Amino acid sequence: MLDLNHENILKMGEYSSLSLDNVNIDVIKSLYKFMYRLRLCEQSLIDEYHPADEMKCPVHFCVGQEAIPAVISNLISKDDYLFSHHRSHGYFLAKKAPMKSLFAELYGKETGASGGIAGSMDLSMPSVNFYAGAILSGAIAIAVGVALSNKLNKSKNLVFAGFGEGATEEGIFWEAINYASLKKLPIIFICENNKYSTYSTQLKRQLDDNISDKVSSFGVRTNKVYGNDVISVFKTINAAIRDIRYSGGPHFIEAYTYRWNGHVGPENDDLIEYRSMKELEIWKSNDPINILEKAIMNKKIISEEFKSKMIDEIKLEINNSFKFAKDSNFPDIDNIEKLNLSTESPLADLLLKEIDNNDFDANQPDAKLAPF
Numbered sequence: 001m002l003d004l005n006h007e008n009i010l011k012m013g014e015y016s017s018l019s020l021d022n023v024n025i026d027v028i029k030s031l032y033k034f035m036y037r038l039r040l041c042e043q044s045l046i047d048e049y050h051p052a053d054e055m056k057c058p059v060h061f062c063v064g065q066e067a068i069p070a071v072i073s074n075l076i077s078k079d080d081y082l083f084s085h086h087r088s089h090g091y092f093l094a095k096k097a098p099m100k101s102l103f104a105e106l107y108g109k110e111t112g113a114s115g116g117i118a119g120s121m122d123l124s125m126p127s128v129n130f131y132a133g134a135i136l137s138g139a140i141a142i143a144v145g146v147a148l149s150n151k152l153n154k155s156k157n158l159v160f161a162g163f164g165e166g167a168t169e170e171g172i173f174w175e176a177i178n179y180a181s182l183k184k185l186p187i188i189f190i191c192e193n194n195k196y197s198t199y200s201t202q203l204k205r206q207l208d209d210n211i212s213d214k215v216s217s218f219g220v221r222t223n224k225v226y227g228n229d230v231i232s233v234f235k236t237i238n239a240a241i242r243d244i245r246y247s248g249g250p251h252f253i254e255a256y257t258y259r260w261n262g263h264v265g266p267e268n269d270d271l272i273e274y275r276s277m278k279e280l281e282i283w284k285s286n287d288p289i290n291i292l293e294k295a296i297m298n299k300k301i302i303s304e305e306f307k308s309k310m311i312d313e314i315k316l317e318i319n320n321s322f323k324f325a326k327d328s329n330f331p332d333i334d335n336i337e338k339l340n341l342s343t344e345s346p347l348a349d350l351l352l353k354e355i356d357n358n359d360f361d362a363n364q365p366d367a368k369l370a371p372f
């Protein structure tokens, strides 16, 4: 392929370069399964959203972009941290958070990942080290803070931060990149470049389609990858993780992909005519699931029987997740204090109430320089 960017990807037409060489069969099957599970999960939420109208929060679906969370799911460890932007469902499942906790959260129920008060965009589950945030690039800055803490504590845990190309238009993104580079923090930045920020194409917002070049000028190692080839994404992110483990971080991956649905909600927003239907068709013809499925059916890695058993299992999980969400109670919040969900720092929460600017002593000695 020519230099990887959105213009050249459209010129390429049908993608036929997926190679299964040197990838373990169990890994291939798990990537396939994850993408299928995420696709059916999103599709079922889309189908159920209206006319039932029981989910009240805005939802940004990730249909078409399944390959990146599938790879993260395969490579991330239990103690690693994953930070996500608003398009959070794929990342949530990638961190092995239960599907039923996602559904209950969307229904605003107390059994949801965030007790039913965060919804889709701010979905978090501290017990599995997963945090999403609606403020563009906000979670990236927090992720850098966690990577700094890990480094100071000599922890081996990595931090993953997933976001869209629109996040790179926020000042704090560049501060985060600069600081992570300066302190060689163990963090992997994964930018899903799907060309659009709501209804604006990248080239109406940025001079060029060259985010990776800009990031590498900060001394950060970068890779671009065709984000609908899950095997290429796997090889790229796997190599980056090894690199971070052996020579320190950070690393930045730009995965070119495309969202099939509207920016937000199950509704289609193509009436606004901000993107061409031809473009959408080209990307749909390069569906990340189909690209892999064709290759693994050809090589007889999976059979039709495997596929239909897998689909049955996923549908059962989805039905159980809907039932769990619908049967759960709404949170009982009769007092604003109950909204403080922090169980780890009750003392800090109490102290914060007391703190007054007058408590700060401008003459106190400087803190010792951190040893890194």
Ligand SMILES: Cc1ncc(C[n+]2csc(CCOP(=O)(O)OP(=O)(O)O)c2C)c(N)n1
Binding pocket: 086, 087, 134, 135, 136, 163, 164, 165, 166, 167, 168, 194, 196, 197, 198, 263
């Ligand atoms: C600081 C801030 N500014 C604006 C918004 C509104 N907003 C929500 S999503 C979005 C587009 C984000 O595009 P991108 O980062 O490329 O992610 P994508 O939606 O394409 O996955 C914008 C502008 C916001 N959430 N936060």
Ligand SMILES: [Mg+2]
Binding pocket: 164, 165, 166, 192, 193, 194, 195, 196, 197, 198
């Ligand atoms: Mg985008």
